[in-house]
Amino acid sequence: MASAPSDALRRRHDNVRAALTGASLDALVVTSLPNILYLTNFAGSAAIVVLDRERIRFLTDSRYVAAIADTRGKPYECPDLEMTVVAGSYDVRLAEALGPYRAARVGFESAHLSVARYNWLARTLTADGAPNPLAPTEGVVEEARVRKDAYEVSVLREAGHRLSAVASSVYSLVRAGRSERDVAADIDWHLRRAGFQRPAFETIVGSGPHAALPHARPSGRIIGEGDLVVLDFGGVHGSYCVDLTRTVAVGKPSDRARQVHEAVRQAQARAIAAIRPGVSRFDIDAAARSALAEQGMAEAFGHGTGHGLGIEVHEDPRVVQRRPGVDTRHEAVDTGMVFTVEPGAYFPGWGGARIEDDVVVTDQGAELLTMVTNELLEL
Amino acid sequence: MASAPSDALRRRHDNVRAALTGASLDALVVTSLPNILYLTNFAGSAAIVVLDRERIRFLTDSRYVAAIADTRGKPYECPDLEMTVVAGSYDVRLAEALGPYRAARVGFESAHLSVARYNWLARTLTADGAPNPLAPTEGVVEEARVRKDAYEVSVLREAGHRLSAVASSVYSLVRAGRSERDVAADIDWHLRRAGFQRPAFETIVGSGPHAALPHARPSGRIIGEGDLVVLDFGGVHGSYCVDLTRTVAVGKPSDRARQVHEAVRQAQARAIAAIRPGVSRFDIDAAARSALAEQGMAEAFGHGTGHGLGIEVHEDPRVVQRRPGVDTRHEAVDTGMVFTVEPGAYFPGWGGARIEDDVVVTDQGAELLTMVTNELLEL
Numbered sequence: 001m002a003s004a005p006s007d008a009l010r011r012r013h014d015n016v017r018a019a020l021t022g023a024s025l026d027a028l029v030v031t032s033l034p035n036i037l038y039l040t041n042f043a044g045s046a047a048i049v050v051l052d053r054e055r056i057r058f059l060t061d062s063r064y065v066a067a068i069a070d071t072r073g074k075p076y077e078c079p080d081l082e083m084t085v086v087a088g089s090y091d092v093r094l095a096e097a098l099g100p101y102r103a104a105r106v107g108f109e110s111a112h113l114s115v116a117r118y119n120w121l122a123r124t125l126t127a128d129g130a131p132n133p134l135a136p137t138e139g140v141v142e143e144a145r146v147r148k149d150a151y152e153v154s155v156l157r158e159a160g161h162r163l164s165a166v167a168s169s170v171y172s173l174v175r176a177g178r179s180e181r182d183v184a185a186d187i188d189w190h191l192r193r194a195g196f197q198r199p200a201f202e203t204i205v206g207s208g209p210h211a212a213l214p215h216a217r218p219s220g221r222i223i224g225e226g227d228l229v230v231l232d233f234g235g236v237h238g239s240y241c242v243d244l245t246r247t248v249a250v251g252k253p254s255d256r257a258r259q260v261h262e263a264v265r266q267a268q269a270r271a272i273a274a275i276r277p278g279v280s281r282f283d284i285d286a287a288a289r290s291a292l293a294e295q296g297m298a299e300a301f302g303h304g305t306g307h308g309l310g311i312e313v314h315e316d317p318r319v320v321q322r323r324p325g326v327d328t329r330h331e332a333v334d335t336g337m338v339f340t341v342e343p344g345a346y347f348p349g350w351g352g353a354r355i356e357d358d359v360v361v362t363d364q365g366a367e368l369l370t371m372v373t374n375e376l377l378e379l
Numbered sequence: 380m381a382s383a384p385s386d387a388l389r390r391r392h393d394n395v396r397a398a399l400t401g402a403s404l405d406a407l408v409v410t411s412l413p414n415i416l417y418l419t420n421f422a423g424s425a426a427i428v429v430l431d432r433e434r435i436r437f438l439t440d441s442r443y444v445a446a447i448a449d450t451r452g453k454p455y456e457c458p459d460l461e462m463t464v465v466a467g468s469y470d471v472r473l474a475e476a477l478g479p480y481r482a483a484r485v486g487f488e489s490a491h492l493s494v495a496r497y498n499w500l501a502r503t504l505t506a507d508g509a510p511n512p513l514a515p516t517e518g519v520v521e522e523a524r525v526r527k528d529a530y531e532v533s534v535l536r537e538a539g540h541r542l543s544a545v546a547s548s549v550y551s552l553v554r555a556g557r558s559e560r561d562v563a564a565d566i567d568w569h570l571r572r573a574g575f576q577r578p579a580f581e582t583i584v585g586s587g588p589h590a591a592l593p594h595a596r597p598s599g600r601i602i603g604e605g606d607l608v609v610l611d612f613g614g615v616h617g618s619y620c621v622d623l624t625r626t627v628a629v630g631k632p633s634d635r636a637r638q639v640h641e642a643v644r645q646a647q648a649r650a651i652a653a654i655r656p657g658v659s660r661f662d663i664d665a666a667a668r669s670a671l672a673e674q675g676m677a678e679a680f681g682h683g684t685g686h687g688l689g690i691e692v693h694e695d696p697r698v699v700q701r702r703p704g705v706d707t708r709h710e711a712v713d714t715g716m717v718f719t720v721e722p723g724a725y726f727p728g729w730g731g732a733r734i735e736d737d738v739v740v741t742d743q744g745a746e747l748l749t750m751v752t753n754e755l756l757e758l
Contacts, residue, residue, distance in 0.1 A: 045594075062681070063594060088704050108494075115497045115515055116489035136494055185571030192564030197596075202577055215424075215442060217576075302441070325467050 002238030003041040003076035008151045010079050012039055015144040016051060026104035027052035028140060029094065032112035034311040035141035040078040041071070043239050048094050052101075055080040059093050091117055095124045102130050110136035146308065146316045147336035152240065153360055156309070156338055159237035160358055160369030162194045163244050166235070167372040174379050176225045176250050180205040184218035187233050196235030200243060200313045204232035211247065211351040214303055214344060225251035228261070228351045230344075234313060241313040243340050244370045245356035248377045260297070260345050261353045261376045267291035267343040268355050268374070271305055271319075275341075275359060275366035280331050282322035288343040289321070300345035300352070308339045309358055337361045338369070381617030382420040382455035387530045389458050391418055394523040395430060405483035406431035407519060408473065411491035413690040414520035419457040420450070422618050427473050431480070434459040438472050470496055474503045481509050489515035525687065525695045526715035531619065532739055535688070535717055538616035539737055539748030541573045542623050545614070546751040553758050555604045555629050559584040563597035566612050575614030579622060579692045583611035590626070590730040593682055593723060604630035607640070607730045609723075613692060620692040622719050623749045624735030627756045639676070639724050640732045640755045646670035646722040647734045647753070650684055650698075654720075654738060654745035659710050661701035667722040668700070679724035679731070687718045688737055716740045717748070 004012075016039070020028055030036055030049040037043055040056060044064045050057040058081050060068065065085055071077045086093045098106060102125065108118070118134070126132050148156065166187070173186045184203045191199055206216030208227040216230070223229060227250045234243035247261055271288035285305040292301050304320035307313075317330045317337055333339075337360070344354030355374050359366040383391075395418070399407055409428040415421055418428060419435060423443045429436040437460050439447065444464055450456045465472045477485060481504065487497070497513070505511050527535065545566070552565045563582045570578055585595030587606040595609070602608060606629045613622035626640055650667035664684040671680050683699035686692075696709045696716055712718075716739070723733030734753050738745040 088702075092704075110495035110498065111493050113494050114490050115487075115492050115494055116517060118494045119489065119515065136498065138495060181571065181574075185568050188571065189564050189568040192560065192567065195560075198581055323467075325471075 002155055003071075004151045005075055006077050006079055008149050009039065009041065011149065012144055013051065013056070013079070016141055017053060019140050019143065020051075020107065023107065023137065023140075024105060025107040025135060025137070027101055028107040028137065029098070029109070030141060031109055032141070035109070035112070035145070037239055037311055038141060038145055040081065041076055042068070042078075046090065048090055050094075050097055055082055057082050057084060057097050059084045059086050059090060059097060061086045091120060095121060098125060098133065102133055104133055105135050106133045107135050107137040107140065109140070110138055142316065145310055146330055147334055148310065148338050148360065149336070152310065153336065153338070155238040155240045156242065156358070156360065156369055159235065159240055159242040160371075162196065162237060163235055163242045164370050164372045166190045166194045166233070167244055167246060167370075170231065171248060171377060171379060174223065174229055174231070174248055174250060176223055176227075178223055179220050180207055180210065180218040180223065181220055183223070183231075187231065191233065191235045194235070196237050197239075198236050200234030200236050200241040204230060206230040207250075209349055209351055211353065212346040212348050214346060214354070223250055226254065228253065228257050228353055230352065230354050232354065232356065239311055241309050241311070242358050242369060243309060243313060243356060244358070244372075245342055245354045246372070246374065246377075247353040247355060248379050250379055252378060253376060257351070258376060259295070260347070263292055263295040263297050264343055264345050264353045264355050265374055267301070268341055268357070271341045271343065272357070272359065272366050272368075275333065275361060277335050277361060277363065278332050281317050281319045281333050282331065284333070284341075285319050285321055288341070292343065292345060297345045300347060301343055302346065303344065305343055306340040308337065310338060333361050335361050335363060341366075381534055382450075383530045384454055385456050385458050387528050388418065388420065390528065391523055392430065392435070392458070395520055396432060398519050398522065399430075399486065402486065402516065402519075403484060404486040404514060404516070406480055406485045407516065408477070408485060408487040409520060410488055411520070414488070414491070414524070416618055416690055417520060417524055419460065420455055421447070425469065427469055429473075429476055434461055436461050436463060436476050438463045438465050438469060438476060440465045470499055474500060477504060477512065481512055483512055484514050485512045486514050486516040486519065488519070489517055521695065524689055525709055526713055527689060527717050527739065528715070531689065532715065532717070534617040534619045535621065535737070535739065535748055538614065538619055538621040539750075541575065541616060542614055542621045543749050543751045545569045545573050545612070546623055546625060546749075549610065549612075550627060550756060550758060553602065553608055553610070553627055553629060555602055555606075557602055558599050559586055559589065559597040559602065560599055562602070562610075566610065570612065570614045573614070575616050576618075577615050579613030579615050579620040583609060585609040586629075587730055588728055590732065591725040591727050593725060593733070602629055605633065607632065607636050607732055609731065609733050611733065611735065618690055620688050620690070621737050621748060622688060622692060622735060623737070623751075624721055624733045625751070625753065625756075626732040626734060627758050629758050631757060632755060636730070637755060638674070639726070642671055642674040642676050643722055643724050643732045643734050644753055646680070647720055647736070650720045650722065651736070651738065651745050651747075654712065654740060656714050656740060656742065657711050660696050660698045660712050661710065663712070663720075664698050664700055667720070671722065671724060676724045679726060680722055681725065682723065684722055685719040687716065689717060712740050714740050714742060
């Protein structure tokens with residue numbers, strides 16, 4: 001399992017601590033597992049972190065104690081970590097761990113704590129008449145996660161490289177007479193054989209009219225001659241997600257199919273060309289959209305141009321249309337941001353096309369993390 | 380996609396409505412996707428339901444509108460469903476949908492709503508000085524889900540049948556010289572080919588010393604002669620989860636390996652024999668534990684004997700040890716409950732064994748949903 005070096009973890013802690021100081025908080029209770037992984041390298045399924053000015057209190061259960069202990073003295077050990085082993089309820093141990101902070105202000109992740117857990121915790125901490133130390137926060141760790149550090153970029157590069165290799169080998173699986181479901185099973189097998197821990201999401205194989213559905217679930221539909229087939233798959237490598245889409249033709253594509261594919265290809269190229277530090281993510285989306293509009297396909301592109309990638313397969317920044325009510329934080333993209341560029345054009349009943357690659361923003365513009373031909377392959 | 384018949388949905392609604400009446404609530408906001416699926420057949424990734432005395436207000440976005448409309452007039456149409464299409468924010472539309480209930484008491488699922496969303500909603504509904512209509516509830520729909528109806532049992536039977544067939548075909552994949560990761564990739568491929576929508580969880584292949592880790596992630600370890608190998612995998616069929624574990628020997632097992640495997644096998648048999656309506660789930664767990672204790676392996680069995688299966692792969696009832704602080708709801712198992720029976724024995728550094736099958740409780744006792752030999756196979 002790849003893990004971030006201790007220095008990188010320490011810088012992440014410092015960034016979060018600076019945000020806590022800015023918000024006049026003495027500590028932060030972290031309940032989001034992706035955020036915990038970011039701060040500690042912990043990739044298990046149950047833990048809580050309390051990060052204060054000096055240390056990381058780490059609550060986990062017996063299943064994971066040995067794995068944490070094994071990191072002691074290693075170059076990827078989490079600095080200043082103090083472990084608490086949870087035998088029964090995590091929340092009971094968390095309330096105990098918060099004892100020393102009862103005169104302090106302790107942030108919690110309001111998007112990652114349920115009302116039920118919060119109410120129990122607040123009730124327990126104030127049972128003796130003490131004031132409630134808990135203060136809601138939003139996106140403190142996510143704010144740090146949006147720009148990837150050097151370690152993260154290196155893992156994402158390797159993951160993108162592997163995913164591109166998988167793409168090259170899955171083309172041979174798509175042919176007339178096979179079902180979407182069988183092709184999807186084979187893609188997942190190739191992902192695993194390429195060393196991915198798991199698919200990053202449910203693999204999409206949309207053929208013929210199903211190619212018009214951006215989130216098509218692979219069905220029993222038999223792929224036919226002349227179909228466009230959208231293949232959208234991703235993998236998790238070293239806890240980081242990458243995501244790639246290609247649209248291929250089975251047999252000879254119609255003129256219309258060529259036209260749609262080429263329009264999407266141009267839209268993607270224009271969006272990628274627009275990427276550089278300081279550019280608005282809304283303008284990157286607009287670049288893709290303008291290329292499709294010139295081909296009379298503005299209406300055919302109903303989703304956003306891209307989404308951030310990292311520990312989660314959908315994270316900030318969102319490369320979407322500027323619209324009233326859309327969150328405008330992180331409007332300008334910056335070096336170290338990693339996201340997909342995936343325009344598409346969809347025509348209900350007929351079919352569609354989508355092309356997706358992953359990029360990291362550098363001083364020079366967009367560096368592609370995935371690289372495999374995006375011309376219309378005829379299989 | 381398999382779907383529950385309209386009559387079954389109506390009975391589920393009636394059960395939940397009776398619970399609302401009992402709690403003096405006029406409506407329930409359902410934000411848990413498994414609960415939404417249970418009430419409506421909706422298997423997508425975004426929706427909110429407001430269930431009141433007469434109807435189901437169903438909020439979803441444009442991606443899913445066509446799929447819902449397609450169910451009209453079908454035998455699995457959700458009764459009394461009124462659709463609201465969400466263009467921007469789900470919570471904005473939910474606040475609007477709750478307008479008519481502002482003088483009422485509206486339950487929400489406190490375990491499935493974050494503090495951030497709750498706070499926004501409460502603030503919005505009370506902005507004009509109106510009283511807050513929202514009241515926390517816990518486990519209202521889950522309470523109905525714990526006993527499966529006839530439709531659910533039929534889907535789980537079919538899923539168990541398919542999973543047993545997968546088990547038979549994966550034995551040939553396990554041999555000395557292959558890595559755990561390669562075997563896991565092949566198991567997942569067989570799951571997909573057997574018609575499962577996806578694996579129900581990350582497939583476990585634990586060989587040699589890794590067999591001592593109940594949640595072993597498949598690694599690059601090469602399986603060797605004499606290893607015990609724990610294979611634990613599950614699939615989602617028609618939105619329902621099944622789960623199966625077998626432990627096999629590669630080459631000739633040692634006497635110790637035979638002994639451990641046989642003790643686990645006896646523990647499972649004793650637990651299954653104890654199952655009938657009215658029996659305490661703690662006593663089912665104790666039955667498995669007593670068999671291992673007789674072989675001096677009490678300490679080697681560190682986890683619970685089983686967990687409920689359904690729309691989620693871990694749900695009630697929990698077949699665990701009676702201990703202070705353990706939730707005692709649903710202590711007696713009842714007809715229609717579906718759960719795993721999966722004792723194990725683990726010896727750090729040496730290895731271990733686990734055997735798992737799925738059962739449904741009937742008037743006669745336990746009906747096995749999975750059926751494949753549980754003798755120690757030598758591969």
